[in-house]
Amino acid sequence: MATPLTMVTFDRDGRPVDDAPDRLAEAMADTRTPVTDVFLLSHGWLNTHTRALTAYEEWVRAMTDYFALRYFETEERRPGFRSLVVGVHWPSAPWQPASASRSVEAEIAAYADVLGEDTVEDLAPLVRRAREGADPERLTPADEDRFVRLDERAGLDLQQVGARPGNDRLDFEPGAIHADYRATRPGPWAALLAPLKVTSFWAMKRRALHIGATGVRTLLETLRQADVSGNVRFHLVGHSFGAIVCCAALQSAARPVHSLTLLQGALSLWSCAAVIPDTRVDGYFRPLVDLGLVTGSVVTTTSDKDRALRWFYRMAATTSRDYRLARPKRLPRYGAVGTYGLAGLDAGVARHLTVERGRLRYGVEGGRVYRADASAVVTGGGFSVQGGHSDLVHPELAGLVWEAAMVP
Template sequence: MAFPGNLSNFPFFPLQFDKDAQTVDPGEEQALSTWLQSQGPVDLIVISHGWNNDEQDALDLYKRMFAAFRSVLDKNQVPAMAGRTIAVAGVFWPSKKFADDENIPGGAASAQAVDPLADAFAGASAAADPALLSRLQELMAQENLSIPERDEAVGLLRRLLAAVPPSAEEGSANVQAAAADGGTFSNEVFLQQLTGEGEAAAAGPDSGGAAGLFSSSLDDLTGAVRTGLNLFTFYTMRERAGLVGLNALNPLLARIASHANVRIHLMGHSFGARLVTAAAAAGGRFHPKSMTLLQAAFSQYGFSTLYDGHSNGAFQHVLLQQRIEGPVLITHTNNDHAVGWAYPIAARLKSIIASSIDGGPNDPYGGMGRNGAQKTPQALSKTLLAAGTAGYSFPASGGVLNLESTTFVNGHSGIANEAVAYAVLSAMA
């Protein structure tokens, strides 16, 4: 697609990467590098989308975001940024939505669809074994399945889930182990877990929303397949975001930083937050001046020290080695149902005790966009995302500011507003 040359009068440069973390158009990096070398000092905001189907979805987010940035600057709410040259590099990478308008695995929003599994199969197609997926789709297209065919369908789903990259911190190790377990987790038990029947029985009527999260008015097998494919998509996109950040964005920014007078500021939404964090974690010849994670779709223990008594978060070294020269900002809110439930559902395949799955800060599989950085000594909490000229006290280099954002962020994608822009610009200053 054709990209605009500016967003709200900020020079704009697209950076496209494919699913294998390869540059789509080398000319994009050259265009950005050439422009930077023709300028004086530049503050370059490198932003990555998360769960978007295509370039247009991501571009629309970027347009809304930087319209809010322009408004904050025009009001001179961050005087230290007046007169500074700001440019935007927009990352575009192939991500997929879940089969649900709110990106919540197994939610009821897709129950009204003509084909409730179409989006789930489409989302998984980017990375699944095509033979397994094709056979599963063939089976699910039939109106009535025999018992052996139903058993085959659950087995195919388990084979797909057993192939996800394992992460104890983010719960996929549980999913992988349960999918591969032919003993405790028979196909029948596995099906019950995915549809929520086991939890519903254990939790009782007053246990809150967790028991019904995967419930479906559809046939139990249809609901289980949708849930399972959404899990597969979730973990696949998590892995892909990290690879694009590590293998594509990091070396590109290192090359740019080596021959341009540029201050790099990383900003990522959803899985894009994982992407830019992975870019920073890889180290090298560039040192971002700030990093903002907007409703980050990765573990609340990503930056932690000894979160379970003996393990550190996957990105703990970003803080310990002060890879970010300035502050790290993290927006979080319990309004974010996508992150609030996408992580704790991993526990479903480990236990049928629904009361232990609430998505909050005490949940072992809580998400950062829901709870902020937990068990992280460098993190300051209990700071509210604020509008206008409220002012912030930022931590020193290598520190994190958890921004409780419920007042201004009404959901997983409710980030394009002046309060967020004010916080980011304040950190940049």
């Protein structure tokens, strides 16, 4: 990992905020120190620029340590290996942990930035009461109406499984969401705002899709055009909603990439299915498979310690707590890649492997889609809605990314 990390920041419309893409293109075109591999990383939800930078730096250190361990093997397989590491930052934090330094007005404005400026009137009383410690046993009809209006004004639809990320929900029932949160307490924030968190979650999925299909796709093509050799390999690595960013960028790209790694991906498990069982629709990102947009391997990680994905995806279908398909494995219609992997693939393509502590080699092969059960290392801890969702800095996971990148 000879090249340091370069951050590229996008605004909410997918536009870069500085000249970082141009500087990266110059580095790509420099034949004195030719780049052989580009790693493009995208974070997920609730990441400020500082938090994203810290996460990327930690991840690059883990990758660098692994590179040093397998240096001679890498040189043999990829002579002259030299990487360019790009960290994407996009506005993904509709809320932050409660703190005395953040005013009520700032919190309201953060939600309004995601849901729409015309939502302030409904947001204000809810946020203020939550700050005051309100914890009702059930929502009032007036509050339920407020949450429904907020969801509608966010521009979200209920188009069910297979729809574009953000609209792939069955229903939105504020009362049921609030009751479930009070019963299970999956996170530290006020139960009163649980329906608002759910709306923000799905709205942020939609933003991730837009950022990927516009800004990151353009960045990817800019770097490709700067590749004078035409031999540079591109590797996309997305965490959480960053998995949506990467898939959206790739789906609209002109050329394939070599590897795609989805770490605790916050997108539907049916995203790449040819036909979603009990429906007549395919997965939204099925073209990634049909068009051969990954020439090497696809790797997904799953963990049963990831509370964030389990709870938020369960809230996609609140009218039926066991909304499962009539099939032997009884996979849910609404679930995340980070929980179940990618389902609905051809048997000859899908593979399963287990990430064990201390295991650094996996025998990843090209032309395969792997579900890597990382429950042994992606564990997290503490009282957090995320659980193990962001617990990613492990040599075992670095090994997965490296193996995918090194596939012939």
